[in-house]
Every structure is written in structure tokens, then in C-alpha cells.
Amino acid sequence: MTLPPAAVGIQDKRRHARQAASQPARIRFGESAAMAAEIRDFCETGLYVSLREDSTPDAVLPTLAGTPVQVEFAVARSGVFLCHGRVARITQGGVGVLVPAMPTGALQALRSAGESFP
Numbered sequence: 001m002t003l004p005p006a007a008v009g010i011q012d013k014r015r016h017a018r019q020a021a022s023q024p025a026r027i028r029f030g031e032s033a034a035m036a037a038e039i040r041d042f043c044e045t046g047l048y049v050s051l052r053e054d055s056t057p058d059a060v061l062p063t064l065a066g067t068p069v070q071v072e073f074a075v076a077r078s079g080v081f082l083c084h085g086r087v088a089r090i091t092q093g094g095v096g097v098l099v100p101a102m103p104t105g106a107l108q109a110l111r112s113a114g115e116s117f118p
Contacts, residue, residue: 018043021114025049025073027095029064029087039073040094042110044102047071047083050094061090069097073106075113081106 023039027049041048049071064087074080083106089096 018048019111019114021110023073023075023110023113025071027051028070028072029067034070034072037071039071039110042107044107046085046088046099046102047097048089048094049097053093061095064095065090069095071097071099075109078109078112079105081109
């Protein structure tokens with residue numbers, strides 16, 4: 001799998017290794033309506049969430065830096081999970097979300113869902 005493109009000129013400050021994913025999700029920026037998205041990778045403290053092309057114009061993405069975010073996803077046989085964080089990284093077509101208190105169950109569910117991911 002090709003990981004999301006890094007933002008030009010931005011140094012990678014990640015402390016934890018990312019694991020690839022392809023997990024349908026819904027993302028909500030601040031008080032906005034939730035929109036369809038996909039978790040493309042994750043680690044102990046964050047998620048990279050790819051946005052659908054028709055959901056948020058790339059021109060709007062830079063204004064989202066620091067915005068509170070909720071990411072909700074469901075994994076079969078594991079349940080529904082809600083992660084609270086903030087936009088920490090912006091790339092074309094997606095956002096990196098810092099989740100300082102990643103729910104343990106969410107992390108385990110993403111790992112188990114990822115075991116079947118190529």
C-alpha cells in the first residue's frame with residue numbers, strides 16, 4: 001500500500017510507527033456535520049484520515065489546522081469506536097489527527113482489521 005503523500009517541506013515528527021489500514025469511517029470537524037472518510041493508517045497516538053473528493057475542497061483544508069475532530073468507525077465483531085483529537089497534519093485530500101488518548105479498544109480493533117489488509 002502506498003501511504004499518503006507527505007506535505008512538502010514538513011519534517012516527519014512521528015514517535016510511533018504507522019500501520020496501514022483501509023477502514024471506512026466518519027469524521028466531524030468541530031461542530032460540522034459528519035462526513036464519510038477512510039482511515040488509511042494509524043498508530044498509538046493518531047490516525048491519517050483520507051477525505052472523499054466531494055466532501056471538503058482542498059482549499060479549505062489549511063483552515064482546519066488545530067480544529068477539534070471526532071472520528072467514528074465500526075469494525076465487525078469489535079464494535080463502534082469514537083476517537084477525539086485535533087487536526088495535526090494536513091495533506092492533499094486528508095488530515096492527520098492527533099489522538100492523545102486513543103481508546104485501547106479502537107487501537108486493537110484497527111490492528112485486528114488490518115491483519116486482513118494486504
